[in-house]
Amino acid sequence: MNKELHADELFKEFKETSITEFFRKNRAHLGYSGKLRSLTTAIHELVTNSLDACEEAGILPELFIEIKSLGQDHYLITSIDNGPGIPVRHIPNVFGKMLAGTKFHRNIQLRGQQGIGVAGVTLFSQITTGKPVKIRTSTGKGKVHEVELMVDITKNKAEIIRDNEYSEYWRGTEINCELRGVKFSLREQGPFEYIRRTAVANSHARIVFIDPEGRKTIFERSSEKIPKNPKAVKPHPQGMEVDDLLNMAKASKARKISSFLSSEFSRVSNAKVKEIQKRVDFDLNKNPRRITWAECEQIVDAIGEVKFLAPSSEGLVPIGEKQIKAAVLNILDPEFDAVLTRPPSVHSGGVPFQVEVAIAFGGHAGRETGNGVKFEIMRFGNRAPLIFDAGGCVITQAVNSVEWRRYGIRDYENAPFTVFINLVSTHIPYTSAGKQSISDEEEIMKEIRMALMEVGRKFSKYHSRKRKSEEREKKRQILLKYSTELAASLADLTKKDERKILEGLHELINERMLDSTEEVEEEEEEEVMDSFSDEGDRR
Numbered sequence: 436m437n438k439e440l441h442a443d444e445l446f447k448e449f450k451e452t453s454i455t456e457f458f459r460k461n462r463a464h465l466g467y468s469g470k471l472r473s474l475t476t477a478i479h480e481l482v483t484n485s486l487d488a489c490e491e492a493g494i495l496p497e498l499f500i501e502i503k504s505l506g507q508d509h510y511l512i513t514s515i516d517n518g519p520g521i522p523v524r525h526i527p528n529v530f531g532k533m534l535a536g537t538k539f540h541r542n543i544q545l546r547g548q549q550g551i552g553v554a555g556v557t558l559f560s561q562i563t564t565g566k567p568v569k570i571r572t573s574t575g576k577g578k579v580h581e582v583e584l585m586v587d588i589t590k591n592k593a594e595i596i597r598d599n600e601y602s603e604y605w606r607g608t609e610i611n612c613e614l615r616g617v618k619f620s621l622r623e624q625g626p627f628e629y630i631r632r633t634a635v636a637n638s639h640a641r642i643v644f645i646d647p648e649g650r651k652t653i654f655e656r657s658s659e660k661i662p663k664n665p666k667a668v669k670p671h672p673q674g675m676e677v678d679d680l681l682n683m684a685k686a687s688k689a690r691k692i693s694s695f696l697s698s699e700f701s702r703v704s705n706a707k708v709k710e711i712q713k714r715v716d717f718d719l720n721k722n723p724r725r726i727t728w729a730e731c732e733q734i735v736d737a738i739g740e741v742k743f744l745a746p747s748s749e750g751l752v753p754i755g756e757k758q759i760k761a762a763v764l765n766i767l768d769p770e771f772d773a774v775l776t777r778p779p780s781v782h783s784g785g786v787p788f789q790v791e792v793a794i795a796f797g798g799h800a801g802r803e804t805g806n807g808v809k810f811e812i813m814r815f816g817n818r819a820p821l822i823f824d825a826g827g828c829v830i831t832q833a834v835n836s837v838e839w840r841r842y843g844i845r846d847y848e849n850a851p852f853t854v855f856i857n858l859v860s861t862h863i864p865y866t867s868a869g870k871q872s873i874s875d876e877e878e879i880m881k882e883i884r885m886a887l888m889e890v891g892r893k894f895s896k897y898h899s900r901k902r903k904s905e906e907r908e909k910k911r912q913i914l915l916k917y918s919t920e921l922a923a924s925l926a927d928l929t930k931k932d933e934r935k936i937l938e939g940l941h942e943l944i945n946e947r948m949l950d951s952t953e954e955v956e957e958e959e960e961e962e963v964m965d966s967f968s969d970e971g972d973r974r
Contacts, residue, residue: 467559470508470618471625472823477512477559477617478502478626480552481610482633483819485516486640488608490662492519496640502626504647508616515609520574523582527593530557530568530584530610553610554586557593560612561586567596568612575606619647623802624822630654631766632813632820636754636857638762657765658758668750668861669701671785672738681731684723692726693719696734702743711737746787748779753859754818759793767853770797773893777886782878788860790879792886794852794894801851808851815857816865816873824872830856832875833883842891856883915941 467473478500489496499515521529530553557568567583583597621627630644634654639661642654670679689695693708696719712719714737717730756774763772774793782788801808814821814830825831834854839847864874873879918940926933 467555470616471620471622473559474502474510474614474617474619475624475626475629475822477556477612477614478514478629479819479822480556481512481514482630482642484553485514485518485608486633486637486818488518489516489640491664493661493664494518495656495659495661496637496642498640498642500626500630500642501645502619502647504619505613508618509613510617510619510647511611511613513609513611515607517607520606521570521572521608522574523572523580523595523598526570526572526580526582527584527595530554530570530593554593556610556612557584558586558588560614563615563617564613566613568610570611571609573603573605573607575604577602577604579603579605621646627652629820629822632815632822633818635762635766635813635855636759636815636818636820638754638758638765654766657761660758662752662754665752665861666750668747668787669699671743671746671781671787672696672700672703673743673781673785674783675700675735675738675785677728677731677735680735681726681728684726684731687723689723691720692723692734695723701747702745707741707743710741714740745779746781746785748787748789750861751779751787751789751859753789753791754857756791759791759855759857763793763795763853763855767795767800768798769795769800769853771795771894771897773890775886775890777882780878780882782860782876783862783864786860786862786864788858788863788879788882790882790886791855791857791859792883792890793855794887794890795855796850796852796894798851800853802853807849810848810850811853813853813855814873815855816863816870817859818857819870821871821873824866827866827875828872829875829879830858830873830883833880834887836880836884837887837891839891842895844894854887856886858883 467476482498482500485498486496494517497517499513501513503511503513505511560566560568567585570582570584571579572582573579579601581597581599581601582595584593585596586593619626627644627646630642630652631654634640634642638658639656640654641656644652644654646652683699684692684695687695687699689698693705693712696708696711697703697705708719711734715730715733717733721730753776756776760772760774763769763774772793772795775791777790777792779787779789800811802811812825812831812834814825814828821828821830834856844850844852858873858879863870864876864879866872866874918937922933922937922940925931925936929936
């Protein structure tokens with residue numbers, strides 16, 4: 436019979452666990468699961484960190500990524516950028532402290548969101564090799580720091596174990612880290628494909644990539660335009676949770692709840708505050724730091740009854756149709772392409788977002804496999820490629836929900852076709868900290884589908900013209916073939932010059948075929964529009 440234990444005995448092992456210790460034991464939450472995925476995740480975090488830093492500093496990104504093999508499933512990653520550099524006092528927090536950074540606390544559009552990414556690389560490197568991460572950085576003031584860093588897992592804090600300072604006029608950051616238990620592959624989920632897709636979505640970046648076999652690939656920039664810096668925007672009141680409102684009120688410096696609402700949220704004017712006041716049973720002149728949970732519930736309910744303007748889109752920075760087209764042409768060199776940016780919308784009650792879509796057909800479009808070229812979906816969140824967890828992603832679900840046969844692609848899974856989709860938002864609803872899949876939000880699904888159907892109609896028109904053009908050309912060649920025999924027979928009958936008769940027949944055939952082309956194009960445009968006029972109603 437088991438001995439009954441006192442409550443004090445049960446709680447002897449009760450102790451606090453640091454966030455770093457949690458992720459050390461649960462590294463799959465950060466995307467470090469499986470040999471291939473772990474290596475690609477590390478590359479993803481280093482690249483997105485460099486691009487964000489360069490863009491915020493107004494610098495055209497120059498990235499160098501090299502993966503060297505040090506043995507079986509053992510690699511050295513070198514990442515160099517020409518960014519603003521990192522002041523040495525911030526290095527321990529940037530590379531070794533979880534949930535610390537410049538992104539999480541701001542409502543702003545950036546690739547990273549949680550302040551975990553590059554610190555996760557440091558942690559993964561350390562727990563697989565036991566070695567420090569080496570960092571070389573300079574802010575361009577003539578001093579370079581070479582630092583070695585180790586993370587104190589129990590304290591969620593990094594320590595510099597070596598700092599060598601020397602003089603050199605260079606600016607940027609170089610990271611060297613070893614990883615064990617990972618594997619390089621040229622498969623779709625591998626680092627090369629991640630870099631290729633990064634180049635497609637970031638036409639302003641120049642990226643040099645060297646793989647473990649020594650193969651060097653240079654993705655030249657196709658645009659000299661640095662994306663404008665996104666603006667941090669105030670949260671929209673719609674979709675606000677009671678707990679969020681309570682915490683914001685307690686931290687506010689405003690002296691009245693009314694001024695707190697109008698100053699801390701977007702689209703809340705004095706007139707809207709008055710509407711809210713009519714729907715609650717307490718005075719909004721009350722100090723916000725004394726607000727109760729029940730009062731916050733009343734405000735949230737009142738907000739749900741008041742009509743607000745949609746969130747401002749000034750915090751959104753899409754890639755832009757011109758830049759996407761340039762990148763698609765530069766990387767895929769397609770036979771046909773179409774690009775579309777949807778107007779801004781909102782998800783989750785009040786979070787602004789925008790959808791950008793491009794399709795490419797022919798050329799280097801599609802995904803090369805051992806069984807030929809396959810249909811390819813390129814998913815992006817704020818320009819960052821999403822390589823894994825495609826099945827549960829709203830982007831994949833939206834693409835698969837479209838009836839591609841209606842647009843002239845009968846066997847779309849085996850077509851040389853690439854679909855590019857970039858979701859732009861101040862907060863992308865990822866399904867996990869690994870940031871590889873976007874949750875199924877109804878508003879996002881609808882916007883992606885609308886964009887895909889619109890570019891699908893453009894392809895349908897092109898495809899129809901191409902097919903009928905090929906049929907006309909085939910018919911023309913047949914007529915030209917028989918015109919030779921006909922010219923000879925007519926020459927015998929009329930006793931006229933066979934060469935002149937043949938030239939006349941050729942001129943007549945070409946003239947008639949040109950007239951039919953113009954007539955068919957007008958008919959095609961009407962047919963395509965009629966064919967898809969009820970598409971939205973059926974969906």
